Amino acid sequence: MANMQWTLLLLIWMGQCCVIDCQLYEFHYINKEKTWTEAQQYCREKHTDLVTVTNMKDIKRLINISPGNWRGAWIGLYGQTDGTRKWHWSLPGVEFNESEKNWNTGEPNDKTGWQNCGIIWKNLKWGDLSCHDHQYFLCYDDKYILINKNKTWEDALIYCRDHHHDLVTITNMDQQRAVQQEAQFASTDYVWMGLSYACTLDLWFWVSDEVVRYKNWALDGPMDDCDMSGAMETKGNHQWCKKDDTEKFNFICST
Known part of the structure; x- marks a missing residue:
């Protein structure tokens, strides 16, 4: 069906768990032909960004539930030439x-001298095409x-529940x-998580x-100790630390 957006749910499972708790990302196969730059703009306006393909097992799950007219789609991969050609992901910080890498045989070949954008084909291999070509594309949420606001743990919890779903859970x-990946962009040394200590x-x-x-x-x-909650380091190994829950940090919500 023309101009139909297919929503594809990528589920990451950890033992026996429910869909809501285990869903990390939501992919969207956009059945509209756009240039790579137009696709990137579309994804950033309506979703998070063009997809970053760093786990081929995830992409195999995605393709297995894709619509029958799947033929290939832009991904968030682009090349920059500054003496040496370098590839980058659209998502900042990645x-x-x-x-x-998962290039098709003979790719990337920069066949026309202007093939600086990445596409994933039906065989799950990557290719390079001119960024001005019009292709379907993959966005993700x-x-x-x-949340770049400094709040106590309790205020962060209230904010997440009012505006999103909850303070984040990590299982x-x-x-x-x-x-x-989100925490590294915080303005504080720690970010609150939905982890707390029940003193009694x-x-x-x-x-x-x-x-x-x-x-x-x-x-x-x-x-x-009483009045403690869990926070994640925003630098280094991103380990968890106990913090007085009256301290004020950025925080991460689940959506």
């Missing part, structure tokens, strides 16, 4: 990793959002990586009622 490594129960818990199984505490570990 570096292109040569070990994750991030399920986490960094596996995939979610940790997605959240730390001597228990750390997620506000989403998830059990704290996956852990990423700094070496000294959590100190079980």
Whole structure:
């Protein structure tokens, strides 16, 4: 169907878990032909950005549930030439990793001398085309959002629940990586998460009622003091630290 937007849900599973808690990203296959720059603008206005393809298992899941007319689509990959050709991702702060490349045989070949934008074909391999070509494209929505406001833990919790869904919960490594990708752009040294300490129960818990199984505490570990909540480092290894919940940091909401 012409000009139809197909919403494709990419689900990341960790054992037996529900769809809402495990959904990290939402991909959108846009069945409209646009240049790469027009596609990037469209994605940034209506979603988060053109997709960053750093995990081919995720893309295989995506293609497996794609519409039958799938033929290829722009991804957020573009090349810049400054003496040496270098590839970059559209999403700010994400570096292109040569070990994750998945070029088709003989690609990128810069056949016309102007092929500086990346496309993913039906066989899941990448190609380079002129950025002025008109192609379908893939956008994505991030399920986490960094709030660049300094608030106490409780005020951050209220803000997330009023404007989004909740303070973020992290139950596996995939979610940790997605959240730390947002955290690196914070203006504070830590960002609040939805992790708090119940003094009377001597228990750390997620506000989403998830059990704290996956852990990423700094070496000294959590100190079980009252009035403490969990925050993530915005630099270094992005480990978790206990902080007095009256301190004010940026924070990350789930959407």
